Amino acid sequence: MTLQVKNITKVVDGRTHIKSTSLTLETGHFNVLLGQTGSGKTSLIKMMAGLEPIASGAVILDGQDVTKLSTQRRNISLVHQFFVNYPHMTVYDNIASPLKVAGMAKSEIQGRVEEAADILQLRPMLLRRPHELSGGQQQRTALARAIAKESRAVFLDEPLANLDYKLREELREQLPELFAGRGAVVVYATSEPEEALLLGGQTGLMDDGQVVQFGRTADLYRTPTSLTAAAVFSDPPINQASVTKTGDQIKMGDTVWPAEGEAKGLADGDYVVAIRPHHVTPTATDKNTVPLSGRVLVMELSGSESSAHFRLPVGDWVSLSHGTHPYQVGVDHPFYLDPSACFYFAPDGATVAGAAI
Numbered sequence: 001m002t003l004q005v006k007n008i009t010k011v012v013d014g015r016t017h018i019k020s021t022s023l024t025l026e027t028g029h030f031n032v033l034l035g036q037t038g039s040g041k042t043s044l045i046k047m048m049a050g051l052e053p054i055a056s057g058a059v060i061l062d063g064q065d066v067t068k069l070s071t072q073r074r075n076i077s078l079v080h081q082f083f084v085n086y087p088h089m090t091v092y093d094n095i096a097s098p099l100k101v102a103g104m105a106k107s108e109i110q111g112r113v114e115e116a117a118d119i120l121q122l123r124p125m126l127l128r129r130p131h132e133l134s135g136g137q138q139q140r141t142a143l144a145r146a147i148a149k150e151s152r153a154v155f156l157d158e159p160l161a162n163l164d165y166k167l168r169e170e171l172r173e174q175l176p177e178l179f180a181g182r183g184a185v186v187v188y189a190t191s192e193p194e195e196a197l198l199l200g201g202q203t204g205l206m207d208d209g210q211v212v213q214f215g216r217t218a219d220l221y222r223t224p225t226s227l228t229a230a231a232v233f234s235d236p237p238i239n240q241a242s243v244t245k246t247g248d249q250i251k252m253g254d255t256v257w258p259a260e261g262e263a264k265g266l267a268d269g270d271y272v273v274a275i276r277p278h279h280v281t282p283t284a285t286d287k288n289t290v291p292l293s294g295r296v297l298v299m300e301l302s303g304s305e306s307s308a309h310f311r312l313p314v315g316d317w318v319s320l321s322h323g324t325h326p327y328q329v330g331v332d333h334p335f336y337l338d339p340s341a342c343f344y345f346a347p348d349g350a351t352v353a354g355a356a357i
Contacts, residue, residue, distance in 0.1 A: 001027045001062050003048065003153050003185040008057030010043055010209075018043055019210040020057070025185050030176060030199040032217065033189040035206030035232055041189040044206070045155045048187065049078050061152055061185075072101075076153040077146035081161040083138035085130040091117070091141050092126040098149045116144035119178060136167040143171075147178060153185040160195075172198060193235045197221060205232040227349035230274050236307060240274045241314035242347070250339070253313045257290040257339045266352060272345045277307065277320035279341035282333065289336035299327040310335065 003025040010018035018040050025031040033041045046052040048059055050071040058067045066074045077098075085094045092113055099109045117123045120140040130138055139159060146154050156175075160168040172195060179186050190196055196203050196217055203217040205224075213220055213229040224230035231238050243252045245266045250259050252273060259266065281289070294310030294317065307320045308327045319335050327333055346352050 001152060001183055001185055002060075003062075003187070004058075004060040005044075005048060006058045006060065008047055008059065009055045010047060010052065011055040016055075017209050018047065019208075021211055022057075023204060023211065023214060025187060025202070027183055027185055029186075029201030030179075031185065031187045031201060032196045032199055032203040033187065033206055033211075034191070034193060034196045034203050036191055039206040039232075040209040041191075041206055042157055043209075045078070045157050045187060045189055048153070049076050049155050050074050051078070074153070075149075075151050076155065077149050077151040078155045078157065079139075079142045079146055079159045081158040083130070083135060083142065083162075085138055085141050087130050090127050090129055091122060091133070094130070094141050095122075095144045095148050098145065112148040112150070113144075116148040119147060120144045136163055136171070139163060139167075139171070143175075143178065147182070150182065151184055153187065154179065156186065156188045158189055158191065161191075175199070193221075193233050196233075205229050207232055224343065225351045227272060227274055227343075227345045230343055230345075234276050236277045236318045236320060238274050238276055239280060239317040240272055241312070241317075243271050243273045243344075245269060245271060245344075250342075255290060255292060255337075257337070261340060263339075263342065263344055266344060270347055271352060272347060272349065274343045274345065275337060275341055277318040279338040280317060280319045281321045281336050281338075282306075282308065282319060282325045282327070283321075284336045285338065288340070289338055292335040292337055293332050294335055295332050296327045296329050299329060308333065308335075 005021055005023050007020045007022055009016060009020050035041050043052060047054050050069060058065055061074060095113045095116055096109050099112060117126055120143055122140055122144055125133060125137060160171055188199060200217050203220055204211040204214040205220060207228050213225050221233055224233060241252050243250050245259055245268050248259050250257050250263060292312060294312045296308050296310050298309040300307045301324060305320060305322055306325045307318060309316060309318050344352050
């Protein structure tokens with residue numbers, strides 16, 4: 001089973017919202033759309049699902065051109081970030097609703113509903129109505145409906161965004177198993193890079209209405225093909241600054257480090273360096289780290305991690321590290337850059353060389 005989009009675009013009031021996009025999405029793994037709010041993930045999913053018209057191009061599902069078919073005739077499922085269940089129906093009837101519409105026999109409906117309910121631990125709730133469920137149980141109901149329908153394609157539009165942390169972590173681990181071996185093309189939209197890495201599979205990085213890079217998720221993380229792609233795949237935002245390569249040195253303001261690895265092969269000239277926040281640490285991790293000093297602007301604690309936003313002469317950067325650290329807002333603090341984790345781009349953001357990290 002494959003889902004192909006060929007040069008599809010979306011135009012609203014004469015303005016292009018989704019630029020020409022071509023992708024081939026397959027079964028056997030998650031196909032992730034990663035991008036910030038407003039990047040076009042939801043619009044692209046709705047276009048693939050038949051919920052929004054496309055201005056040009058085609059959608060091909062398992063070799064069939066479904067561009068002009070209604071959503072119902074495409075045999076797809078869509079799970080939103082909001083709990084979309086029929087409030088007057090029981091959990092059983094919510095899960096069974098698309099099967100009843102399809103005219104399936106009662107015995108087959110019961111079998112499919114109970115199987116999906118067992119997978120998602122909903123059997124004790126089958127006679128309850130949505131208002132009697134927790135948020136996690138409501139989203140499980142929506143997922144169970146998608147599983148029971150045995151759709152050719154399943155679209156998951158940030159389905160965990162409105163759940164609390166514990167439920168989100170639990171369902172995130174379960175999702176690949178829930179859809180494994182079902183033969184459906186699974187497309188998952190998220191704004192969280194960590195979520196894309198955990199789900200694995202293939203990822204399309206989205207920015208400003210277009211897919212800026214597509215491929216194996218781990219490969220995209222290690223080798224972004226542009227500064228834009230590197231920025232999409234970083235949370236907190238990736239640190240960047242202008243640098244100059246001269247001989248065997250990289251110079252960033254008054255800070256200098258050896259041009260090693262792929263950076264060694266760069267021609268002399270001006271570049272943009274980019275480095276993810278977890279490779280800028282408050283303590284030296286080895287003898288090759290490069291010392292920096294920055295004034296702390298904001299500090300944040302999140303679970304077992306600390307982040308510090310700090311100001312350098314070249315701009316404002318972020319450090320993300322494990323543990324708690326004695327940052328003081330308004331005070332200069334030492335930081336250390338790992339030069340082996342740097343990406344180097346041309347001044348216009350195109351790839352020149354990068355580090356595999």
